[in-house]
Amino acid sequence: MRLSGVEIRWVEMPLKSPFRTSFGTQTTRQLLLLRAVSDEAEGWGECVAMADPVYSSEYLEGCADVLRRFLVPSLGGEVDGVAVAGRLAKWRGHRMAKGALEMAVLDAELRARGVSFGRELGATRDRVPCGVSVGIMDSVPELLDAVGGYLDEGYVRIKLKIEPGWDVEPVRAVRERFGDDVLLQVDANTAYTLGDARHLARLDPFDLLLIEQPLDEEEVLAHAELAKVVRTPICLDESITSAKSAADAIRLGACQIVNIKPGRVGGYLEARRIHDVCAAGGIAVWCGGMLETGIGRAANVALAALPGCTLPGDTSASDRYYAMDVTEPFVLDDGHLPVPAGPGLGVTPLPDALDAVTVKTEWIAL
Numbered sequence: 454m455r456l457s458g459v460e461i462r463w464v465e466m467p468l469k470s471p472f473r474t475s476f477g478t479q480t481t482r483q484l485l486l487l488r489a490v491s492d493e494a495e496g497w498g499e500c501v502a503m504a505d506p507v508y509s510s511e512y513l514e515g516c517a518d519v520l521r522r523f524l525v526p527s528l529g530g531e532v533d534g535v536a537v538a539g540r541l542a543k544w545r546g547h548r549m550a551k552g553a554l555e556m557a558v559l560d561a562e563l564r565a566r567g568v569s570f571g572r573e574l575g576a577t578r579d580r581v582p583c584g585v586s587v588g589i590m591d592s593v594p595e596l597l598d599a600v601g602g603y604l605d606e607g608y609v610r611i612k613l614k615i616e617p618g619w620d621v622e623p624v625r626a627v628r629e630r631f632g633d634d635v636l637l638q639v640d641a642n643t644a645y646t647l648g649d650a651r652h653l654a655r656l657d658p659f660d661l662l663l664i665e666q667p668l669d670e671e672e673v674l675a676h677a678e679l680a681k682v683v684r685t686p687i688c689l690d691e692s693i694t695s696a697k698s699a700a701d702a703i704r705l706g707a708c709q710i711v712n713i714k715p716g717r718v719g720g721y722l723e724a725r726r727i728h729d730v731c732a733a734g735g736i737a738v739w740c741g742g743m744l745e746t747g748i749g750r751a752a753n754v755a756l757a758a759l760p761g762c763t764l765p766g767d768t769s770a771s772d773r774y775y776a777m778d779v780t781e782p783f784v785l786d787d788g789h790l791p792v793p794a795g796p797g798l799g800v801t802p803l804p805d806a807l808d809a810v811t812v813k814t815e816w817i818a819l
């Protein structure tokens with residue numbers, strides 16, 4: 454198919470409540486939505502970069518710039534989803550921007566072909582169990598109220614954000630209040646060092662599913678050292694940027710589990726390759742989240758339905774973060790979300806809802 458151009462849409466979604474991690478507090482999710490217009494169909498992509506380079510080196514305006522000047526102009530002529538990565542390979546890095554563009558082209562192609570994202574990626578289920586990510590709170594009682602609420606809503610797994618000073622005590626409190634059967638894990642977003650190994654081992658008695666990205670994203674060997682001290686399985690997030698980096702991390706013993714985030718790794722096709730590399734290595738994977746709108750959420754739920762995704766992902770319902778989504782909301786049903794079955798993403802933005810959160814649009818003609 455041939456693209457006539459790509460629309461970049463700056464979107465601002467107010468969060469229902471502040472979301473605090475070890476690298477800061479978010480009250481509004483600023484993100485880019487891409488609309489790829491081709492001679493066969495239109496497709497949507499979501500760029501998960503944050504407004505500031507605090508989760509990774511990418512940031513919203515940087516993504517808009519690299520899309521405008523380098524990535525979109527590289528997609529002239531005949532193109533389809535699988536061709537995008539090769540066409541963009543000459544531009545180094547910028548995985549979130551590339552992933553969003555590939556997603557939009559892939560969505561257009563799949564809509565034209567009448568194939569769902571789930572079928573294209575190899576989904577084996579039509580609904581997926583959902584976990585929820587719980588931010589750092591001002592007090593343990595506030596945390597327990599939040600966790601109780603999510604368990605009442607039916608979430609099958611609780612993930613607690615941790616940082617030095619907020620780790621053992623909140624985990625112990627959740628275990629004491631909700632018991633040993635709740636699936637529980639923690640995410641440090643790189644907040645610790647190898648010198649904290651003995652302290653992190655104090656989490657071992659709480660039977661956590663995993664400790665996510667305790668150390669800096671570049672500390673792959675240090676994670677392997679940490680795994681010799683901490684009994685709880687190590688899961689990597691920020692460190693895993695491609696199938697190659699996943700294979701290396703597994704071989705080095707740096708992780709027993711991998712959080713796959715399509716935006717972080719350059720798109721859903723690379724995400725599937727990571728899934729396949731991990732499955733070959735006996736490594737469990739799950740689909741992470743970047744507070745996506747229903748656009749990215751639809752694709753994430755499709756990815757979460759792959760056979761190697763044996764742990765609940767951060768694929769929460771739309772109302773975890775947003776009072777109103779830009780698509781029909783994803784609603785939790787018995788702790789699960791349905792995998793969209795329609796062509797492409799299977800969802801499209803609701804024009805009025807999308808306009809209400811759009812702050813700017815830019816058309817990039819090809």
Ligand SMILES: CSCC[C@@H](NC(=O)CCC(=O)O)C(=O)O
Pocket residue numbers: 474479508585586640642690741742743744745767768769
């Ligand atoms: C703004 S924090 C985004 C990164 C974080 N994501 C989550 O905690 C899940 C967010 C979600 O539910 O989409 C992670 O490191 O895993």
Ligand SMILES: [Mg+2]
Pocket residue numbers: 640642665666690691712741
């Ligand atoms: Mg994480």
